[in-house]
Amino acid sequence: MSKKTGISTRHLNSINNLSNREIETIFEIAQSYLDKLPDKLRSYRIGRSTDIASDFILASLFYEPSTRTRLSFESAMLRLGGDVITSADPATSSAAKGESLADAVRVIANYADLMVIRHPRDGAARLAAEYSPIPVINGGDGSHEHPTQTLCDLFTLKKKNKELRNLKIAISGDLRGSRTIHSFVYALARFGARIVPMPAPGMELPHHVYRRLREEFSCKFDSADGSIGALYHTPVEPHQPALFSGPDFELSFESSSSAMEKARKQKISAVYVTRFQKERWLQKQQEYPRIDAKFLKDPKYSRASVLHPLPRVGELDASVDSDSRAAYFEQAAYGVPVRMALISLLLGLHEGETLASFEGGFEKSSLVLYDQPLTTGLRCANPNCIVHEEKEAPYVRNKFHLLTHDKAAAGRLRCFYCESEMDAFVIANRKNKWYTTDTFALAGITNQNVRDFLFFADESDAIGSGFHTRKNFAAKHSRMAAGQS
Ligand code: NCD
Secondary structure (H helix, E strand, O other): OOOOOOOOOOOEOOHHHOOHHHHHHHHHHHHHHHHHOEOOOOOOOEOOOOOOOOOOEEEEEEOOOOOHHHHHHHHHHHHOOOEEEEEOOHHHOHHHHOOOHHHHHHHHOOOOOEEEEEEOOEOHHHHHHHHOOOOEEEEEEOOOEOHHHHHHHHHHHHHHHOOOOOOEEEEEEOOOOOHHHHHHHHHHHHOOOEEEEEEOOOOOOOHHHHHHHHHOOOEEEEOOOOOOOEEEEOOOOOOOOOOOOOOOOOOOOOOOHHHHHHHHHOOOOEEEEOOOOHHHOOOOOOOOOOEOOOHHHOHHHOOOEEEOOOOOOOOEOHHHHHOOOEOHHHHHHOHHHHHHHHHHHHOOOOOOOOOOOOOOOOOOOOOOEEEEEOOOOOOOOOOOEHHHOHHHHHHOEEEEEEEOOOOOOOOEEEEOOOOOEEOOOEEEEOOOOEEEOOHHHHHHOOOOOHHHEEEEOOHHHHHHOOOEEOOOHHHHHHHHHOOOO
């Protein structure tokens, strides 16, 4: 029987909540479960159970359909010897009576030791985490992220390739609507893999995801590589320790043209296929890339594993199933050991082992956080953000992280919940009653003075709230940037 060890309230909302080292730790533990609890016939399958989580209960709270994520989480908990309680049908839970997520989470936290949540709104898992005294795992929130799917995807890549750095991964389909893609590209970028986007028309990666790849994960866009382009990772940064084995990845876009040329000619290591996310789009699917035996005949895919988070609905032909490159069923099987590892780490069941401690995370906590009531000023512009869910109105706030990567560049706001970004807004100073549309002014806002500021969607909102325009701000800023007083 296991003892209740230190349960952390660490949440997993985004893949960026985990450091690279932590991801490696999860994989080490997942592999140890595969080794210790094997299925005799299939090496990718957990075949037996342990009892290390016998004192614990996992709650799965699913407001959207799921097969793999919910069942593999539940299987993982049962394989660890724990118990599971499930609310998988919003129609038969109190959600149908109009209960908010914030209330549901506070209730369920008394019935379980950790919970996994899936919700149609972007940022729902972050909201749940705000109200939960037990760990909340994001099992997919709208089109925002699906971090545990990415853990399964990376684990599959690791099993197939030994190292992730220097891989070239093509991502195909609905890159805008697929939450699996968003978590996946951040992880690939952080580990130095090259990404070749192959979007369906109009379904490119969201603008803010591209920007984040560029600004936070040092990616470069190479329009010369194929018709769509590729993102290349520049030299490893101190916060991006080596992942897996292999030589350090050092590819500089500007300085090493021979390395670039080599990378352009490099074969694709994996094709990651996604379905059209019909539940996230108003319009019908038009043209959509289809991966089949003919597509995979191209020599550049000769060594490419084929991955898919599943379910597939026509974009990945069944004829590929018998191809040795097909890895998607194995990828789905890894959901069990990978989630066993995550659960046991979050429950503190690996204390005393020689594995790295499960602390830290990748995200920078240094960003200034603006936090105002929902009734005041600017709201997140993403209509699918959880802040626009009527039921949650009493429980959410207008919260934004301030992005001022470069003091000489215009600032942006990142929604605390859904992480979408806004670059046009009005900044108002409560003390002096001025406002400006110049987002350079964000650079002057700190954790100490952030309460002196309000953000508005436009000038008329600011004027309506009693603010008046601040003259000469832009001129003063350019003088400051030029080093003059
Ligand atoms: C994905 C999801 O829910 O985002 N499914 C999964 O969890 N394996 C992919 C999808 O639904 O297309």
